[in-house]
Amino acid sequence: MSELLLDIKGERLSFFTSVGEVKALNDVSLQLREGEVLGIVGESGSGKSVTAYSIMGLTSYPGRLIGGSIWFNGHQIESMSEQELRKMRGNEVSIIFQDPMTSLNPVFSIGNQIMEVILLHTNKSKQEAYDRAKNLLELVGINEPEKRLHQYPHELSGGMRQRVMIAIALACEPKLLIADEPTTALDMTIQAQILELIMELRRKLGMSIIMITHDLGIVANMCEKIAVMYAGKIVEYGTVDELFYQPAHEYTKGLLLSIPKLNATVHEPLIPIEGTPVDMLNPPAGCPFAPRCASCMKICLKEMPPCTYLSETHYTACWLRQSEAWQLSLAEGGDAK
């Protein structure tokens, strides 16, 4: 098995807002190996993007880390100075944001924005950086790269801008690429292009990818491992096959049953997850999903379930699975972390 690249241990992060504390990340632990593609799925407010930002060391007021640690490539993010973080960002870890319309600077040319990263992190001369920028545009499938380098973001379409964002992110050949809903703002046929491009680049360059999305179709197509988040917690983690064919958490099961399938030949009714998303200001005492869970038990309302390991790569935080594990005397659950 390849080396451990990222190790998030019991991360806790809260936003201290005027109306109270929002526990955006509540004891999140996650590991990523070199070359792996991990998908993080969950609904808005579940903590997917905050997880990504904390890996980049991008937690800002009113958010504050209150526990846990993140280790990237042997270094602890929290103990790094701003200068060290700047060296890491864009160099070893890069991020592609959701909205390519707002994440590029409108007053600088495309070339300028790609060269900035290269000049900042390497000793290349301006001419070398320019050549590298041109190669990068070719790499991400942009025609006439010389012409494009002198253009400004508003002259490009949404799909093209996202390609430019990818070029910037890959400029220094990072070990880890975080894609935060990279195709949500794009049309279906353009989404297919961008996803294809990300996977092709991964085959060429071999970086690890964290793919943040709410679209189960995208993770099924691209990822090897999946983490399902709900209300600031990872409720289930496993390989893509384990999650899709043996889902263990009631939330994961609910999600899979509630999406319409294009290839269905009979009209099977959708089974929605009832209730409303968690109010993060007043989360329930026990399992955050308990109020919406059809199989909720008494203990679920009182106590957060521990992790139950179903295989070496598959775990879930659900009392139902925990009690099954007890019954089968397979008590390797508990705090097997």
Added chain:
Amino acid sequence: MSDKKLVEVQNLKQYFHVGGIGKQKKLVKAVDDVSFYINKGEILGLVGESGCGKTTTGRTLLRLYEPSSGKIFYDGKDITKANMLPYRRKMQIVFQDPYASLDPRMTVGDIVGEAIDIHKLAASKNERTEKILTMLERVGLNSEHANRYPHEFSGGQRQRIGIARALAVDPEFIVCDEPISALDVSIQAQIINMFERLQQEMGLTYLFIAHDLSVVKYISNRIGVMYLGKLVELAESDELTFHSVHPYTRSLISAIPIADPIMARAHKRIVLEGDVPSPLNPPSGCRFRTRCPYATTQCAEQEPEFKEVSAGHYAACHNLDKVR
């Protein structure tokens, strides 16, 4: 579902003036010569990418925009120039963004009650209140919600309020304009199921607009696919998803990521080259030709006719024999 046409548009055109005067006048042909009908009790889905004119079609059909040309019929009557007030009772709309489409300074009760007042559907205050509460219950809200304001609700609940408002006047036809795309995945199924239940209970007819083909396929009887202001294919839902003939529809279906890892691995995607051209300056002839793998010189010169390829299945393409 009956065979009686409830809504019909013929050669509907909606051009927007976007600058320039006289000969330099610039027009966006948002909807360009679109014809279709919806039978009573039927759900017609409309899909396409952003800027293809699906929302404009829905709004023009309700005459929220005055059509540039073409005719709109409701229940057999030409309403292209008619006074719309009596028809507003029969034709309603649910908007995409539940955050922008509810007046933040009105209570939920007043939002739902406003249309009841305008159409004078309640004889007394009590009857009005009763009607509002029935509507709220019908969409899964309750009486205590009536005195609250929109900001107190989640996205899914707000969309329910938007639906209650549309239902308040007892309409026959509703344009559902991307009603679920702003909602979380776990909430989408709740709202889709509700649209389906209401349609059956109240015998409603929908024009269901969305960009997500799997959702449209789930709910609709027939589906129309739009590209740059044109209808390119129209057929029964299953026919369209399993036996599509237009190269654009095929690539659109193929672009949808399948939420099933084993099938996804076996799936070979048709990835279209290039971007959607600007609607300000659409390509000559067939508008899809710049991205179409089958394009010939004929496609550049001549606009393909929207014709029937098999019973009830229409498509606009010169090269149907090659695509098959």
